[in-house]
Amino acid sequence: MFASVSDLLRLLALPVLTWAAWQDLETRRVPNRTWPPLAALAVVLLVWDGADALTAGDFDLASFAVGTTISLVVVAPAAYLFWRLGTFGGADAKALIVLAVLFPTFPTYDVAGLVLPVRTTPTGAFALTILSNTVLVAALYPLWLSARNAAARRVTPAMFVGKPVRWDALTATHGRLLETPSGFTRSGLDLDALRMYLRWRGSTLAELRSAPDRYRRPESLPAEPLPAGDGVVTTDGEPLHFSSIRSDGEGPTASPEFSVDGTPRRRSDDWGVDAFLADVGPAYGTTSEGLCEGLELLASRDRVWVSPGIPFLVPVLLGLVIGLVYGDLLIAVLGALGIV
Numbered sequence: 001m002f003a004s005v006s007d008l009l010r011l012l013a014l015p016v017l018t019w020a021a022w023q024d025l026e027t028r029r030v031p032n033r034t035w036p037p038l039a040a041l042a043v044v045l046l047v048w049d050g051a052d053a054l055t056a057g058d059f060d061l062a063s064f065a066v067g068t069t070i071s072l073v074v075v076a077p078a079a080y081l082f083w084r085l086g087t088f089g090g091a092d093a094k095a096l097i098v099l100a101v102l103f104p105t106f107p108t109y110d111v112a113g114l115v116l117p118v119r120t121t122p123t124g125a126f127a128l129t130i131l132s133n134t135v136l137v138a139a140l141y142p143l144w145l146s147a148r149n150a151a152a153r154r155v156t157p158a159m160f161v162g163k164p165v166r167w168d169a170l171t172a173t174h175g176r177l178l179e180t181p182s183g184f185t186r187s188g189l190d191l192d193a194l195r196m197y198l199r200w201r202g203s204t205l206a207e208l209r210s211a212p213d214r215y216r217r218p219e220s221l222p223a224e225p226l227p228a229g230d231g232v233v234t235t236d237g238e239p240l241h242f243s244s245i246r247s248d249g250e251g252p253t254a255s256p257e258f259s260v261d262g263t264p265r266r267r268s269d270d271w272g273v274d275a276f277l278a279d280v281g282p283a284y285g286t287t288s289e290g291l292c293e294g295l296e297l298l299a300s301r302d303r304v305w306v307s308p309g310i311p312f313l314v315p316v317l318l319g320l321v322i323g324l325v326y327g328d329l330l331i332a333v334l335g336a337l338g339i340v
Contacts, residue, residue: 002110006045006052010107011324013038013099017317020095024313027232028174028192030091035098042102049105063124067105070125076100078131092312096134099320100127107324119327126323132330133319134312141310157184158305165306167298171195171205172233178305180293189294191306192231193286197276197295200228205298212299218269228280271295 016038020030053064076097083093103126109116121129142160149159158178165173170191177188202222208215273291322329
């Protein structure tokens, strides 16, 4: 392979992003320490290439300036805005911002006489190509879900965004419920919040389902709730949980008169959700009503619809790889349609 030193160093993004995408797929968590080293490399290479462009001539300088301006003024702020709007997570935004600085213009690799990427763009902003490739790859996921559900004759409003999951797999599943007892919803219980609740009260979902009338009463809460954690599923696919059934089979130890903060309990606090949220905070935006509805649903339903969400770093990785090898998918699609 023949390439400039700076373009070869840019390939270090591939192992880092591959590891981050795997973490996102398995746990939906990516450590913050993943990005600073790559960001530092990106800044060094940006300055390096800028200095080279200054000495190379007006054309190279103009190409570098256009690509860098689009990457830093359009792509990076767009990634931040998407995060602020809740379109995707913080790690997704950090990855795209770092890639915008690391790949402001198209890199060039000569592999056995074949120059990659094959297809470039008029603007020369490679970060914009990564973003558009990512969006196109991510758009395939809802199409795959709907086709799979249609093939199984599961025709519901949820078929485009979700899949049915058995209750006993929920505590090791990422995503959000698409149902409440009253029907379809796009803002159902976050399964991370469900795991937090179960850990906090020291129970399993199987225990709640075995005696919902008992666990629905707030006096069934433990006197000393356990740390709720952040709802992560462990890397072996199993949720962290604690058994609350005592040897006498009477269920959790109770503090019937007072909640965890010492104030009198409201008798209407079904499942103890108010006490939970008062202790741990909003838990991914979960409300008392939303958590209560989710628990009521899971207490009786054997299979529920779940929106698994997209581990967005996987499309980001694929968007980068496609960009490095082929180039811009959007330009190819528009060209096939006769638009460009």
